[in-house]
Amino acid sequence: MKEEIIIAGFGGQGVLSMGKILAYSGLMDDKEVTWMPSYGPEQRGGTANVTVILSDEKISSPVLDTYDIVVALNQQSLDKFAPKVKPGGLLLFDTSGIHKVPERDDITIHPIAAMDATLEIGNSKAYNMVVMGALLEAMRYKLPMENVVKGLKKSIPERHHHLLPLNEQAIERGRKLLNKE
Amino acid sequence: MKEEVRLMKGNEAIAHAAIRYGCDGYFGYPITPQSEVLETLEALMPWETTGMVVLQAESEVAAINMVYGGAASGKAVMTSSSSPGISLKQEGISYMAGASLPALILNVMRGGPGLGTIQPSQADYFQATKGGGHGDYHLIVLAPATVQEMVDFVALGFDLSFKYLTPAMILADGIVGQMMEKVVLPEPRPRRTEEEIRKQCPWAADGRKGLRKRNVVTSLELESSRMEEINHRLQATYRQIQENETRWEEIDVEGADYLIVAFGSIARICTKAKEIAEEKGIKVGIIRPITLWPFPTEAINRAAQGKKGILCVELNAGQMIEDVRLAVHDAIPVEHFGRLGGIIPSPQEVADALEVKLSNKK
Amino acid sequence: MELQDIMREENKVYSKPVLLDEVHMHYCPGCSHGVVHKLVAEVLDEMGLAEKTVGVSPVGCAVFAYNYIDVDWVEAAHGRAPAVATAISRLWPDNVVFTYQGDGDMAAIGTAETIHAANRGENIVMIFVNNAIYGMTGGQMAPTTLVGQKTATTPYGRRIDLNGHPLEITNLLAPLAGTCYVTRQAVHTPAAVRKTKAAIKKAFENALAKRGTSVVEVVSTCNSGWKMSPEAANNWMTEHMFKEYPLGDLKNQ
Incomplete structure (x- = not known):
């Protein structure tokens, strides 16, 4: 098993922390993991992306040309990374704010209404976990939920642990998002 | 605290590794992309547990001279910075080399010259390996490719620098500093007691306990013949280090037509x-x-024997390539591929460069 | 009465401090450093600190202080003695650490380290020998050189428009919350020597009691650099230096 994933969006959408929770969940599932962010002023307000690799084997390059899975959370990221999904790969994107949908028939594309679902939950901070729910559901590699919960616990500072149920709820909501399509 | 598996950034891992090694003191000054080292240490408050001293100095210059003082008193001390800050530290590093002091220095390289960029680079290869400061000296320079190696090289760097009494540097780049990976933190070892330090470092300026003969730590010797002797002694140490401590990793070298030589995280892109x-x-x-x-x-x-060519891949304009060419005496073509200014080449770019620069050439 | 009859232990009123080495100093005849060295050695003797003292010597005339006072020493890079002392003091909290610095070291190249060590209130002693000139390198202008004073780099006298004002670094250190004792003394008369010794002793007591940073400035002569006889240098100092750098405590808590 090896999943090479990039998550890209605006700074502030929780892209980096979603990547961290995903990576930590993989670690809890005994996988090799890397989490490689774009860092620096880019993060502040501009675009942010993070490459997460989950693998049974030792991971070579933390930097990639193409990906098994692209998660794009704004138009800019969708334009940039949709062409970089490997044939047979997976593209997830949030439909809100998207006016141009990529045309590729060699990959699986999941448009998800993650922002709308987050508004339903009523806490905008849960947005990235809604997206992660959809990703977990779509991914070939099935990460057991108990290890995702462990990953969440490890990633979130203890003073925010009261938010764990909200995050789990958001993940479940995200999973359903994908099943609907 | 036992051995522990964690997900963390290279910079954070350095802080944990230092505490677990039994490091006595860290002195640093914030600079991107390595400020997490100092931040993590301040958050972990090791002075409450192991007794390790952590101090944010007023400058990189002050920080390296604190390291000089700590090392001169026999303590296991370290600092970290990024390229411009490491330039500021060079005088102090030269003094430590001259005074034969052990210390650990981490450089998480960013693109230069000047203030440059905060993105990853390997442009300080020359500075780290050819001296850096003034005078005839070498540092032991370790290049980590993974977060795990960031951890492991803290212990290795300290051990080697105490063994040979010369400063060691971990030469990392922004990639391995900023990326998170699975890492196994070693079981903590206790800091040396004062008695142990006095035994290990009988040369240290730590107070004339028992009114022993006084210790003076200095790199000054105005008498030329004695200064030459000191230089010869340093060079003898360097030869010993070359004989005993050269380390490298080989992947599928046998049977290959071409070789890639790369260090740090860039070697992983090359894989x-x-x-x-x-x-x-x-x-x-x-x-x-x-x-x-x-x-x-x-x-x-x-x-290199029997190979058709070598590609040196570095995040600089061609620095390590000089050592590679010296190694093969230009018997086979040695080409360079690098990106500058903080741009990380993709694996495809490296593969293309290999084709264009070597395998397509007749 | 024969000399042997006089030279008896019970008649002894003065002896060389044990911690002052039996060697020739490299200082010029008439230089103040020798006296200040003796006072430091004497105080450390009397306080029984030989086993727990670490000195940090500067770059400047006192670079070889480690050849004269029998305690452990670290020779610092130019201006960095307070940073070096900071680390040793923090890593060996039971030890007493002092720096011995000149005006160039303390008030020019090392200004940042001086101010920040004092501001952090490091439990160290800073002995500051201010002779208003760079002795070691051959008599160039120091930050503390007086206006009008001729040096190798101010051959027509220090000019404010060209070289700025003399820097009264000790006055800058006194208001810092980290300092507990800041004083300015001299060693040109026996009375002044006694006062300076008391000041140095107080500074070391402060370090032992972890009260913060103590600074003892000793306004000094450099008769070679000033191109005067030792006596003329003393007179010039009392007449000119003391105006710019008046003696006395600036802070005593």
């Missing part, structure tokens, strides 16, 4: 590039120098 090249039938081996000084000259010379 992926090798896979891409092999899909086209180009057989590639990789040599990753782990110690940049001492440089694995003989290993590269051996590996």
Whole structure:
């Protein structure tokens, strides 16, 4: 098993922390993991992306040309990374704010209404976990939920642990998002 | 605290590793992309547990001279910075080399020259391996490719620098500093007691306990013949280090037509590039120098036998390539591929460069 | 009465401090450093600190202080003695650490380290020998050189428009919350020597009691650099230096 994933969006959408929770969940599932962010002023307000690799084997390059899975959370990221999904790969994107949908028939594309679902939950901070729910559901590699919960616990500072149920709820909501399509 | 598996950034891992090594003191000054080292140490408050001293100095210059003072008193001390800050530290590093002091210095390289960029780079290879400060000296230079190696090289760097009484540097780049990976933190070892320090470092300026003969730590010697002797002694140490401590990693060198030589996290990008090249039938081996000084000259010379060419991949305009060319005496073509200014080449770019610069050439 | 009859232990009124080495100093005849060295050695003797003292010597005339006072020493890079002392003091909290610095070291190249060590209130002693000139390198202008004073780099006298004002670094250190004792003394008369010794002793007591940073400035002569006889240098100092650098405590808590 090896999943090479990039998550890209605006700074502030929780892209980096979603990547961290995903990576930590993989670690809890005994996988090799890397989490490689774009860092620096880019993060502040501009675009942010993070490459997460989950693998049974030792991971070579933390930097990639193409990906098994692209998660794009704004138009800019969708334009940039949709062409970089490997044939047979997976593209997830949030439909809100998207006016141009990529045309590729060699990959699986999941448009998800993650922002709308987050508004339903009523806490905008849960947005990235809604997206992660959809990703977990779509991914070939099935990460057991108990290890995702462990990953969440490890990633979130203890003073925010009261938010764990909200995050789990958001993940479940995200999973359903994908099943609907 | 026992051995522990965690997900963390290279910079954070350095802080944990230092505490677990039994490091006595860290002195630093914030600079991107390595400020997490100091931040993590301040958050972990090791002075409450192991007694390790952590101090944010007023400048990189002050920080390295605190390290000089700590090292002169026999303590296991370290600092970290990024390229411009490391330039400021060079005088102090030279003093430590001159006074034969052990210390650990981490450079998480960013692009230069000048203030440059905060993105990853390997442009300080020359500075780290060819001296850096004034005078005839070398540092032991370790180049980590993974977060795990960031951790492991804290212990290795300290151990080597105490063994040979010369400063050691971990030469990392922004990638390995900023990326998170699975890491196994070693079981903590206790800091040395004052008695242990006095036994290990009988030369240290730590107060004349028992009214022993006084210790003076200095790099000054105005009498030329004695200064020459000191220099010869240093050089003898460097030869010993070259003999005993040269480290490198080889991947599929035997049977390959081409070699890639790369260090640090870039070597991992090259591993992926090798896979891409092999899909086209180009057989590639990789040599990753782990110690940049001492440089694995003989290993590269051996590996180059019968090869058609070598590609040096570095995040600079061609620095390590000089050592590679010296290693193979220009017997086979040695080409360079690098990106500058903080741009990280993709595996495909490296594979393309290999094709264009070597395998397509007649 | 024969000399042997007089030279008896019970008649002894003065002896060389044990911690002052039996060697020739490299200082010029008439230089103040020798006296200040003796006072430091004497105080450390009397306080029984030989086993727990670490000195940090500067770059400047006192670079070889480690050849004269029998305690452990670290020779610092130019201006960095307070940073070096900071680390030793923090890593060996039971030890007493002092720096011995000149005006160039303390008030020019090392200004940042001086101010920040004092501001952090490091439990160290800073002995500051201010002779208003760079002795070691051959008599160039120091930050503390007086206006009008001729040096190798101000051959027509220090000019404010060209060289700025003399820097009264001790006055800058006194208001810092980290300092507990800041004083300015001299060693040109026996009375002044006694006062300076008391000041140095107080400074070391402060370090032992972890009260913060103590600074003892000793306004000094450099008769070679000033191109005067030792006596003329003393007179010039009392007449000119003391105006710019008046003696006395600036802070005593």
